[in-house]
Amino acid sequence: MNIVISTALLVLFPVLGYGAGxxxxxxxxxxRTLSILLDGLIYLLIFTMGIRLGSDKLxxxxxxxxxxxxxVITLFTCTGSVAAATAAAKIFERVxxxxxxxxxxxxGRDRSGQTDGI
Amino acid sequence: xxxxxxxLAAGIALGKLTGFDFGSSGSNVVxxxxxxxxxxxxxxxxxxxxxxxxxxxxxxxxxxxxFVTAIGSIAGATVAGMLLGMQLWQxxxxxxxxxxxxxxxxVLSQYDPLLGAVAFMSNIIREVLALLLIPVLATRIxxxxxxSIAGATxxxxxxxxxxxxxxxxxSPIAFIGGVICSALVPVCILAIVWLAGV
Numbered sequence: 001m002n003i004v005i006s007t008a009l010l011v012l013f014p015v016l017g018y019g020a021g022x023x024x025x026x027x028x029x030x031x032r033t034l035s036i037l038l039d040g041l042i043y044l045l046i047f048t049m050g051i052r053l054g055s056d057k058l059x060x061x062x063x064x065x066x067x068x069x070x071x072v073i074t075l076f077t078c079t080g081s082v083a084a085a086t087a088a089a090k091i092f093e094r095v096x097x098x099x100x101x102x103x104x105x106x107x108g109r110d111r112s113g114q115t116d117g118i
Numbered sequence: 119x120x121x122x123x124x125x126l127a128a129g130i131a132l133g134k135l136t137g138f139d140f141g142s143s144g145s146n147v148v149x150x151x152x153x154x155x156x157x158x159x160x161x162x163x164x165x166x167x168x169x170x171x172x173x174x175x176x177x178x179x180x181x182x183x184x185f186v187t188a189i190g191s192i193a194g195a196t197v198a199g200m201l202l203g204m205q206l207w208q209x210x211x212x213x214x215x216x217x218x219x220x221x222x223x224x225v226l227s228q229y230d231p232l233l234g235a236v237a238f239m240s241n242i243i244r245e246v247l248a249l250l251l252i253p254v255l256a257t258r259i260x261x262x263x264x265x266s267i268a269g270a271t272x273x274x275x276x277x278x279x280x281x282x283x284x285x286x287x288x289s290p291i292a293f294i295g296g297v298i299c300s301a302l303v304p305v306c307i308l309a310i311v312w313l314a315g316v
Contacts, residue, residue, distance in 0.1 A: 006149060009149075009153055010152075010153075010156065010273060010274055010293075013153040013154075013156040013157045013160065014156045014157065014159055014160035014163070014289070014293070015160060016157055016160065017156065017157035017158060017159060017160020017161040017162075017163075017164070018160040018161070018163055018164045019160075019164070020157070020160070020161055020164070021160060021161035021162065021163065021164025021165050022164045024161075030165070031162070031165055034158055034161055034162050034165070035162075035282075037158055038155060038158050038159070038162070038278060038281075038282055039282065041151065041154060041155045041158070041278070042122070042155070042278055042279055042282065043121060043122070043125045044125075044151060045148065045151050045152065045155065045275070045278075046122055046125040046126050046129065046249055047125045047126070047128060047129040048129065048147060048148055048151060049126070049129060049148065049245075049246070049249075049275075050125065050126045050127065050128060050129015050130040050131075050132070050133060051129045051130075051132050051133035051138060052129075052133065052148070053129070053130050053133060053242070053246070054129060054130035054131060054132060054133020054134035054135075055133035055134070055136070055137055055138050056133075057137075059238075059239065059242070060134060062235055062239065063239075066232070066235055066236050066239055067239060069202055069204070069236055069240075070212075070236050070239035070240035070243055071240075071243055072198050072201065072202055073195050073198045073199070073202070073209055073212050073213060073236070073240045074240045074241075074243040074244050074247060075198070076194035076195055076197050076198035076201075076213075077191045077194045077195045077198070077212075077213040077240070077244060078191075078194070078244060078247055078248075078251075078267050079194050080190040080191055080192070080193045080194020080195070080197070080213075081187045081188075081190040081191040081194065081216075081266045081267060081269065082190070082255065082259070082263045082266050082267050083190060083194075084186045084187065084189055084190025084193070084266070085183055085186055085187055085190060085262045085263055085265070085266030086259055086260065086262065086263050086266075088179075088182070088183060088186040088262075089179070089183075089260055089262040089263075092179045096175060
């Protein structure tokens, strides 16, 4: 499939789903159904991916030769990205907390200022 | 996670035993399955009140995180390269694939066919590992950890899993993260190759 079309569809489908979700008026039962459906489809997607990997003779044949090297690089790549993102998220949290405290105390000063004025 | 692992193992076993070849329509089958899932993610997002408001200032974080993810990935791959005794630029270039195995393999095989094969395998493993670990990372550490391990795949294959385990409100952020990571893949690979003077 053309990469432009497939990318456009990747944007289109959640947008269509969002529209449908807004239009359909349903209760909590609907949320539960969507959750179960998504769970089932996640397993189906992973199962399908497994079939694709298992039937790929080139990939399976190269596992003994290149697999260890690829696996080690992946392990470190994943660890590096998760560690960096977790550290960055912590920094963002601290900055946000500082900002919130600052705006709270500023709000407090404003309020006290108003009280003094009254 | 056990369920996901069983589904993957059963799929691999079936594929290996039967040799069932999806052919070129294989990716279409996976893609259409993905489109249905993304439709459901969109529906779930619409049904969550104030989903976008809940994110608040996280949008800025969403734009910065893909760069942090790319830096972390490349740094991790470089350490792996040192341990494996590989040329560091090669390991770094493989790591900057961020799960986009087709692109990274095609680009790197121009420099070394074997490196292209390693990039293909490494990035396919990253996608599978992301699918397996997102439920754990997103619930035990933070949804950001789930999005970061997904890399470029956060915009498609792993987005429904991030949405399911990290929270529906994180699906637009995962998509943005995946798009930026995808855009960074060719840029990072070519920058590394250029810096290495290959």
